[in-house]
Amino acid sequence: MKKIFLSVLFLSFWCSNAQQNLVQYVKPIIGTEKMGHTYPGATVPFGAVQLSPETDTISYEQNGKYNGEVYKYCAGYRYEDKTIVGFSHTHLSGTGHSDLGDFLIMPTQGKLQLNPGTASNPKSGYRSAFSHANETAEAGYYKVKLDDENILAEMTATTRVGMHQYTFQKSDESHIILDLMAGIYNYNDKNVWTYVRVVNDTLVTGYRQTNGWARTKTVYFAMTFSKPFTQYGQKNYETKQTYRGFWGKFNQTKNFPEIAGKQIRMYFDFKTDEAEKIKIKFAISPVSQENALQNMREEIKDWDFDKVKNQAQAIWNKELNKIKITAPDDIKVNFYTAMYHTFINPTVYTDVNSEYKGLDQGTHKADGFTNYSTFSLWDTYRALHPFFNIIQPSRNNDMVKSMLAHYDQSSLHMLPIWSHYANDNWCMPGYHSVSVIADAIIKGVYNGDQNEALKACVATAKHRDYEGIGYYMDLGYIPAEKSGISVSNTLEYAYDDWCIAQLAKKLNQTEIYNEFIKRSENWRNNFDPKTGFMKPKLADGTFKKEFDALSTNGQGFIEGNSWNYSFFAPHNPEALINLMGGKKLFASRLDTLFTMHLPDSFFAETEDITREGIIGGYVHGNEPAHHVAYFYNWTDQPWKTQAQVRKILNMQYKPAPDGLGGNDDCGQMSAWYIFSSLGFYPVAPGSDQYSLGSPLVNKAELTLENGKTFTVEAIKQSPKNVYVQKVLLDGKPVTDLFINHSAITNGSKVTFYMGPKPKMK
Amino acid sequence: MKKIFLSVLFLSFWCSNAQQNLVQYVKPIIGTEKMGHTYPGATVPFGAVQLSPETDTISYEQNGKYNGEVYKYCAGYRYEDKTIVGFSHTHLSGTGHSDLGDFLIMPTQGKLQLNPGTASNPKSGYRSAFSHANETAEAGYYKVKLDDENILAEMTATTRVGMHQYTFQKSDESHIILDLMAGIYNYNDKNVWTYVRVVNDTLVTGYRQTNGWARTKTVYFAMTFSKPFTQYGQKNYETKQTYRGFWGKFNQTKNFPEIAGKQIRMYFDFKTDEAEKIKIKFAISPVSQENALQNMREEIKDWDFDKVKNQAQAIWNKELNKIKITAPDDIKVNFYTAMYHTFINPTVYTDVNSEYKGLDQGTHKADGFTNYSTFSLWDTYRALHPFFNIIQPSRNNDMVKSMLAHYDQSSLHMLPIWSHYANDNWCMPGYHSVSVIADAIIKGVYNGDQNEALKACVATAKHRDYEGIGYYMDLGYIPAEKSGISVSNTLEYAYDDWCIAQLAKKLNQTEIYNEFIKRSENWRNNFDPKTGFMKPKLADGTFKKEFDALSTNGQGFIEGNSWNYSFFAPHNPEALINLMGGKKLFASRLDTLFTMHLPDSFFAETEDITREGIIGGYVHGNEPAHHVAYFYNWTDQPWKTQAQVRKILNMQYKPAPDGLGGNDDCGQMSAWYIFSSLGFYPVAPGSDQYSLGSPLVNKAELTLENGKTFTVEAIKQSPKNVYVQKVLLDGKPVTDLFINHSAITNGSKVTFYMGPKPKMK
DSSP: OHHHHHHHHHHHHHHHTOOOOOGGGOOTTTTOSTTOOOOOSBOOTTOSOOBEEESOOOOOOBTTBOOTHHHHTTTSOOTTOSEEOEEESOOOSSOSSOOOOOSEEEEEESSOOOSOOOSSOGGGSSOEEOOGGGEEEETTEEEEEETTTTEEEEEEEOSSEEEEEEEOOSEEEEEEEEESSOOSSOOTTTEEEEEEEEOSSSEEEEEEEEOSSSSSEEEEEEEEESSOOSEEEEEEOOOOOOSSSSGGGSOTTBSOSEEEESSEEEEEEEEEOTTOEEEEEEEEESSOHHHHHHHHHHHOOSOOHHHHHHHHHHHHHHHHTTEEEEOOHHHHHHHHHHHHHHTTSSEEOOOTTSEEEOTTSOEEEOSSSOOEEOEEHHHHTTTHHHHHHHHOHHHHHHHHHHHHHHHHHOTTOOOOSEEOSSSBOOOSSSOTHHHHHHHHHHTTOOOSOHHHHHHHHHHHHTOTTSTTHHHHHHHSSOOGGGOTTHHHHHHHHHHHHHHHHHHHHHTTOHHHHHHHHHHTTGGGGGEETTTTEEOOBOTTSSBOSOOOTTOOSSSSOSSSOHHHHTTOOTTOHHHHHHHTTSHHHHHHHHHHHHHOOOOHHHHHTOSSOOGGGEETTEESSSSTTTTGGGGGGGTTOTHHHHHHHHHHHHHHBOSSTTOBSSOOGGGHHHHHHHHHHHTEEOSSBTBSEEEEOOOSSSEEEEEOTTSOEEEEEEETOOSSOOEEEEEEETTEEOOSSEEEHHHHHTTOEEEEEEESSOOOO | OHHHHHHHHHHHHHHHTOOOOOGGGOOTTTTOSTTOOOOOSBOOTTOSOOBEEESOOOOOOBTTBOOTHHHHTTTSOOTTOSEEOEEESOOOSSOSSOOOOOSEEEEEESSOOOSOOOSSOGGGSSOEEOOGGGEEEETTEEEEEETTTTEEEEEEEOSSEEEEEEEOOSEEEEEEEEESSOOSSOOTTTEEEEEEEEOSSSEEEEEEEEOSSSSSEEEEEEEEESSOOSEEEEEEOOOOOOSSSSGGGSOTTBSOSEEEESSEEEEEEEEEOTTOEEEEEEEEESSOHHHHHHHHHHHOOSOOHHHHHHHHHHHHHHHHTTEEEEOOHHHHHHHHHHHHHHTTSSEEOOOTTSEEEOTTSOEEEOSSSOOEEOEEHHHHTTTHHHHHHHHOHHHHHHHHHHHHHHHHHOTTOOOOSEEOSSSBOOOSSSOTHHHHHHHHHHTTOOOSOHHHHHHHHHHHHTOTTSTTHHHHHHHSSOOGGGOTTHHHHHHHHHHHHHHHHHHHHHTTOHHHHHHHHHHTTGGGGGEETTTTEEOOBOTTSSBOSOOOTTOOSSSSOSSSOHHHHTTOOTTOHHHHHHHTTSHHHHHHHHHHHHHOOOOHHHHHTOSSOOGGGEETTEESSSSTTTTGGGGGGGTTOTHHHHHHHHHHHHHHBOSSTTOBSSOOGGGHHHHHHHHHHHTEEOSSBTBSEEEEOOOSSSEEEEEOTTSOEEEEEEETOOSSOOEEEEEEETTEEOOSSEEEHHHHHTTOEEEEEEESSOOOO
């Protein structure tokens, strides 16, 4: 009796927490066409391995000149392409800069061809045609038929291990190629060194060292086959054969088990029966071959591909079930695909034994946290990390710890700008680590030493040698003569300084607060009251004469023009509104932004904006104006926030390969989607307030790590009923269009009442 | 009273074991001119750091073509040169192949010149003239005045740390250059990657990765200055400035603390007072920057240069005192300098925390032993390791363990051929690890698992793919068509196989014994009874027709001609004598070898033999005939061994910079000197017998690790009394001209009675 009772209890508990099948809504193919720069391959949440097909990996720099294709292939795969060259293990998701693509594997049959072939003649190499009809991309699983080879390729992953399954035809000449020359954004001297050990007839280990976006990057690997290879070999594409040592004692191109050089392609031969599956486990590590092997052994213990796939999808489903929404299926597809994309970056950069490579290129032990890399902070401080503070607080806590470890290891004594495989690539303006840290501390997510964290923020913000900070500190702005992105930097520093001030305030560090709250006003120094635009200012204090508010080139901005950047004072919209002439004028400027017609010349000068990616002059595909639609809330026309947010949600996110209007930017675009479709947005991370918009879902339940459930309900929500009539927080009216973070963590319920027409104030 | 009594006792004990000042006889300058290829710089016994001046480090490969100067600069320094370009931390001692020269440091004053300048115009760069009058080279200490800079440079070392002391003049422009492009045997793409972190104004860490003789080599470093530098900078000699990352945000050539690239020279600026000394501690590690720092901190705790120097010399003196000889001073100089040179290689390749990099490029912990690298086994199996079995048994035990660890880490499953910084450079024929291992086990020196050691030997000897072993196993010789060094390999494999057989016999492995004792007869297959020479044999079983017994080119030999190699059956001289027609004919062939006149053409075809390096046709400067002078002992004319040995001792070793007749070869030439001057030699390591020659010393006391003292006394020994009249072992006559190893370990005394004329049998 007792047993039965317990079982029933458990069942009942399980039912009330029943997981929905949400993986079904995830379409990793979204964003792989045109501007999204996402990849369709297999990964688990925040996985170190991203095992995904490459449709072009041979975009070598031509004689030192930029190859325009490089930008298109940030994620290695483009939906538009007709051929696949192989499957590699590391990928950036949604970035605007290319790198990675380590360890390309390709199965072939028949005569061995150890070169990648060309897209126009894939049969000239190991490249193969494929069609989307024979392709499946799911969360944690990717499948494609390689038409030229008639091989079915399937892949799945754990955090640190990619698992391949290739279904061959009967042949005495089946091959698996490991191309150690391939990489995304390749050029002649990118491969610094490659080392491979053929340990036995199923196990291969080694490393690959590159000089790319990550300047000093080494990825170690351990690779094992489900079946012994009959022979193996390599081709070393360095032609120089000199008297350096005595390697001539071995035939280095065949069955030499210790291989080293810069340009190496390897092959492994098999005899296969009809429909025989050969599987590969491919583990990576930032630290050592031994760690890679340990990662492999601990994460995948047997050869059951379906089990690994099912585990991967179960993990995804568990993560996705943290938010259950009521919405039409196409919105569910957008929503859960967005959620999928937010849970890809940053990526785990720690081995199972807690070791990782630090910024100092030394091996460190992550003591009580998981170390992460791939911090695209200029993008992700805006909505991704705030989203994590709600739905992944433990991970965001670890991410902050990773950023502070990076700081500790930095001989520059700086927090990360763009942390990338034990390097900083210094990409984009600002020092937005401080926003992520302040937001995490203010929202109670960071459990480390808060004063030490503040110290790191202050040290970073006072690094006079970095990107005009000295001028900024002395003059309150960066002279246009001194920097091509002087205005972007000044505006973003000012916001970051406000974050430091908020953190200092919380920690009762009055002196620091006073210093940085003052610095946070520096955005005013680039504001030209005559024109109402942010403008580059010269060292003599006058504004630069040549000025084009539409142009993105040479105006002091990056990934944005003055029209978009002029609204960049997220921490002080009231002051900005006053400077711009009051609420009415401000709202009409916003109207203009969202409705203007941009000339063709605007698109000619940039590679990362298309007509699809904009609404009027508002560029959603780039980040600087991500908060701007919410600025109507500070005017007397908040219904325009509601209308614009819904418009952006509908126009910029579509359940199709070309559904993303711009680079997903490591999940920032997707995080914007999730916040906005839930009806609220963190306009100024570092504040505990969210600004209300117009929910796209009918209902959402957010299961928090503290066990509470935060609920959003949108009564009468429909594509036409985009206007908020009334908002209740736990039954009490919300009159100011804000909710606090505590409302979420307390497990409150926000109820929006929607209607077809604006509710005037 | 009690106290005084104890002191007296102690004093008396100390006196009876009193160390002599033997460091005074060590002249590291010996061998630095002409052929010796030794270096004059500072090192401690078996030290990982060899801190020594470079007189030419810019011997770049010219357009992929061999630069003849490379061979001359194996040790970086040549006595003949007039300029010094700097002081670097790693050097090979006495080799015939070039590599290393990591981390070149040079002090300068005045206008900074970040290029090395030229020998003809040293002032065009940081190179400086020097003179031997202002130079001191001692064991563990090197000093030189840099004339162009008027800076006194001094250096000393611990095992893993080099210590520099530069005495500057008063100047606001004093510099210390760290040239990370420099290296011995440099070529355009030898530098694979360099990484440097300026941690603070006294500490710099990083690593240097090269593709040289050691194909995949990384040396990590930590460098600290006794005084903060006022500024630092670098010049990156890679000219490409592209869009790879955002390094443009920093001035990479000045005060950028994280430096990475392939071609970097750094400088550190100081203001100096008159005669101000700036000191540097420079630690290296095979594993990590962190380990390098730990090595530094544990080995040199303060800034007392003289203390470190005194410690280094005390350590040397302790090692040298293991053999106390009675002899004239010039012989003492030769003897103790030889002993110094035998205690340089192999070098410690373990950090103070016991970590080292293995052949698999992974980090390993040396469990209960010190790991060594730099095993020039083709040279050193002959006399150096046998010498260690007597005087450095603990270290040789560790060396055998290092070789077996190398085997364990080898994916080829091979013992080392030429182990070199976690690589094998596969230099020279044979698999002589097995000789070192068998000799150590047979002489009771190896305390590990002897059967596992035998397994490694057998596996290595059966590696069919390596250097003709398959042919050797199938045919009993290597066809000349298949290898340019077919005869050398067959002869040396046969000897090595005999070593395996001896080991198997000791371990009662009858099957292995039978197999390998049979293989050990294979040397007969290259013997041509018609001519009495070892000759290359074709696949069809006939001898190659074109044959020149004098030539070292294209005859199937390496570092030797048939005249020298035809005596290569050290393990079976009786059989060789029979094949050559009996004792008398054999002795007359030996006579011819030592007396023939070689034509000039002989010297034209080789770079490593000069007229000074030979006696008749006997090439002492190369190793294959090192045992040959002792072969008279197997004939009826053993006095000729005595005469020849003394002749070689006198002609090939002189107390002068050009005193070595050939490459010292990591101590093999020096070990030959020590054995021979003590009156005995290990003709066939793997046997426990030593063949007696003619002592050069009057007396020698060898203090063994087991506490016993082995004594050699040569009564009436003099330059004229080179002939042995009688030998007593502990008072009993020795009639067969052999002593056993046990005589040494038991602390016996061998007394030679010498005279001016041969004592006929």
